[in-house]
Amino acid sequence: MSDSIDEIFRRAKESKPLFVNRDALSPDYVPMHLPFRDPQTRAVAQILAPILRGSKPSNLLLYGKTGTGKTAVTNYVLTKLKAEANNPNLVLAYVNTRLADGxxxxxxxxxxxxxxxxxKQIPLTGLAIGEVVDRISDNIKTNKKKVVLVLDEIDYLVKLFGDDILYAFTRSGTKLSPGFLALVGISNDLKFKEGLDPRVLSSLSEEELVFPPYTVDELRQILTERAKVAFRPSVASSAAINLCAAMAGSEHGDARRAIDLLRIAGEVAEREGLKEIDDSCIRMASDKMEVDRVDEAIRSLPVQNKAILFAVSRFDGGTNTGELYLxxxxxxxxxxxxxxxxRRLSGILGDLDLLGLVEASVVSKGRRGRTKxxxxxxxxxxxEKTLSEDPTFAALA
Ligand SMILES: Nc1ncnc2c1ncn2[C@@H]1O[C@H](COP(=O)(O)OP(=O)(O)OP(=O)(O)O)[C@@H](O)[C@H]1O
Ligand SMILES: [Mg+2]
Structure with missing residues (x-):
């Protein structure tokens, strides 16, 4: 990292790019084929297929841990269905409720x-939610629309806003006739079910499909296929791919993490002027992902949590609750x-501990009781650097 500017420029001129198609490792890329997801792909296709003859598909709930291919499989099937459904009354809608944010x-x-x-029947703001639902329902009924609505990351919607929309749509059967609306919910957090009215839950989960985590071996094969498209030959050796798969797979079986790791390792290798990805590139990529994860976790903390975290950082060798509170x-x-x-401070410390930002363990002080x-x-x-982006803390850094 101590290279001179001349050295950096010389390398950039001389070295060939390692990527031929960086997009093949980008988060939005949908590959032509999704290995190890044939059963899920076929099941989703089978459940949604009745829409092609104008019949209502069952509602469907897809769940599985992060990076197990839920969004990729769904988009893959939707794209294929759209190609087959050449009738303007058939609508295949996809909304990510976390990105929609409300x-x-x-x-x-x-x-x-x-x-x-x-x-202009639905302005972008300004109507009551009930009114928007009514206008959508009227539109489906009047135009005899046959609709599949995919609600991706549906747990965000339910956790933050409850299940009113889902209630309205799952109970709307006869109101929409002769049109209909089938729902596909996708979530990586099953706890959201607890926030659902039992009637909504039983209706939404008419069909359920589970996406298991990938094994290390499956990740290795997924990465091999993606690497073939993304890199020039011999850039990502099988040893490099094995290491990425093992590092991403041993904890979570998460294909997104494995693919991110390989892409960032490729970027590191390119920057260092290497011809191929070696172990050190992958370890640097993994460290960078960890730093990014921590930065993101800090950035999204409420101001009080940030303040407590900052106060903890004032004590180099650790501290106790009394000192910290002062x-x-x-x-x-x-x-x-x-x-x-x-007391609230103690509660927030527990949250910071769960996020892996601080360690707050109870220690005994003998007869003088216990402290943290x-x-x-x-x-x-x-x-300090990340906190200084927040105007409240900028002056402290
Ligand atoms: N079987 C597979 N073959 C190739 N790539 C895959 C496969 N499964 C997932 N991927 C890729 O891994 C990444 C993550 O997959 P996806 O977005 O579908 O995960 P997800 O289950 O929706 O996760 P989350 O719950 O976090 O939204 C994507 O880039 C996707 O293309
Ligand atoms: Mg997803």
């Missing part, structure tokens, strides 16, 4: 797929935020 936006995205926004108190005065009670030993688990410098 009930209204989810409905507006759906309305766009139904061509309702163009006709430091936190001073900090709150300095940056002008409300001071929480010591609190320690920062991440780099102090990078914490």
């Amino acid at each position: 009930e209204y936006r989810t409905l507006a995205d759906f309305a766009r797929a139904l061509d309702l926004t163009k006709a 430091a936190y108190n001073n900090l709150c005065k300095k940056i002008g935020i409300e001071t929480l009670t010591q 030993k609190i320690q920062l688990l991440i780099g102090k410098d990078s914490l």
